Amino acid sequence: MHRTLALPGLIIALAAAAIAGCTGDSPRANSSAVGTFVSLTAAGVNIDYTPLTSPQDAVAKADLIVEGTLTSVVDGIGLTYPNPLYTERKANSYATFVITVDRVISGDPAKVHNGRVYATVHKSRPAEIDQLAAANPHPRIVAVLDDTTNWSPAPDVRVNRPAAAPSSAPLYAPYTDGIWLQGPDDAQMHGLHADPDELAAPWGRPRTVSQFSAALQRAA
Amino acid sequence: MPKRIPKAIGLVACVVTTLIATQSPAYAQFPNNGDSTVADNAVHTYCFTSGFTTDPSVGSYAMAVLGNTTDMDDLFPIDPPFCQFRETDVWWFESNLAAGTRGVRDCADYNLAASPDICTSSDVELDFAELDDAVDVDDWEDRRKTAVHEVGHSVGLGHDTISAMKSGEIPDTSLTWRTYSAADIADINGHY
Numbered sequence: 041m042h043r044t045l046a047l048p049g050l051i052i053a054l055a056a057a058a059i060a061g062c063t064g065d066s067p068r069a070n071s072s073a074v075g076t077f078v079s080l081t082a083a084g085v086n087i088d089y090t091p092l093t094s095p096q097d098a099v100a101k102a103d104l105i106v107e108g109t110l111t112s113v114v115d116g117i118g119l120t121y122p123n124p125l126y127t128e129r130k131a132n133s134y135a136t137f138v139i140t141v142d143r144v145i146s147g148d149p150a151k152v153h154n155g156r157v158y159a160t161v162h163k164s165r166p167a168e169i170d171q172l173a174a175a176n177p178h179p180r181i182v183a184v185l186d187d188t189t190n191w192s193p194a195p196d197v198r199v200n201r202p203a204a205a206p207s208s209a210p211l212y213a214p215y216t217d218g219i220w221l222q223g224p225d226d227a228q229m230h231g232l233h234a235d236p237d238e239l240a241a242p243w244g245r246p247r248t249v250s251q252f253s254a255a256l257q258r259a260a
Numbered sequence: 261m262p263k264r265i266p267k268a269i270g271l272v273a274c275v276v277t278t279l280i281a282t283q284s285p286a287y288a289q290f291p292n293n294g295d296s297t298v299a300d301n302a303v304h305t306y307c308f309t310s311g312f313t314t315d316p317s318v319g320s321y322a323m324a325v326l327g328n329t330t331d332m333d334d335l336f337p338i339d340p341p342f343c344q345f346r347e348t349d350v351w352w353f354e355s356n357l358a359a360g361t362r363g364v365r366d367c368a369d370y371n372l373a374a375s376p377d378i379c380t381s382s383d384v385e386l387d388f389a390e391l392d393d394a395v396d397v398d399d400w401e402d403r404r405k406t407a408v409h410e411v412g413h414s415v416g417l418g419h420d421t422i423s424a425m426k427s428g429e430i431p432d433t434s435l436t437w438r439t440y441s442a443a444d445i446a447d448i449n450g451h452y
Contacts (some may be wrong), residue, residue, distance in 0.1 A: 083294055084295035084370075085364065085367075086293055086364065087361055088361075088364075088409050088427055089362055089427065089428065090361075090362060090429060091427070092360070125346075126343075129346065129383070130383075162358070165368060165369075186359035186360075193385075213359065215358075215359055216358075216360060218360075
């Protein structure tokens, strides 16, 4: 069923193929520095998530929403399970995005630690932190965040904080469709595990970090 | 002296090729999961970690969907099926995942020398609280949809909007959302 292209779809496909695939100017722009960085970070991790249904929903659910620059990528949290086999298996699963905050869109600005926010992201196992840090093109970033300072995946699992995060700094995790990155050469923003097309209609089809941020600012 | 192909002809050729590709039964990229990997063979073994206790039948259901609707086989590696062998294809975890996360498939081990790359073992984590915290009451179906979804990723499937590979909550209780599409089944059977 989904393979059948009606005439309008055919025309759109022709235009899209001509503009995108055939000119090498793909709208996904995964060949950009940010696209490459996102692919390196997210490969091998697939997430099924409950979408943020609107900017208002994001504002209501989030503990903090910020806009800024992805300044650095540092070690992520570690998980210690009662069973050492599980601990070994889960090693190298996370990275920490350090976001230098320009604007607090929603939430308590006091939760920003010395101008920075520390966000845990689920990363590709083969991607070493040094690789990610080197590949970081310091993109603009908007992040809809949940406070995970006291989070654990299970009652008997200990979370080891990343050494690079100051002990007094809260730790956050982004909603899957609430973290978007964009570099100066990108036509549109990139999600780690979501695509802009996945955003629900009430978002107004944002294609850039600025548009996504503006939608959130209107809702805040 | 080689003749240059006019740009317009090249563009048309490119468009035609694209359309042929998109009309072909095997047009969808496969593998199309986040790391473009496939499983190591047609026998997809699985195990439960010790915390996977809320509803282990969800894991068994998803593996049975794979085994019963495709040419692949699902198999417990041991009895009782507690995880201990790193190479077991799917390790099932029950976790409190990051906000809004229903389930995660995460490749834990790779064979990157193969072509296509092989994910020799995946972790599948389910957050039952998130799966059950929906606006409707289709928890039984929602749990199984996400389980089937993540197993699909572990054998190479990407997202779509017509099957269990749809993201998010199910729109209704139809079996459609707990099975793979005909195209995905063809891709699986074609590869394994």
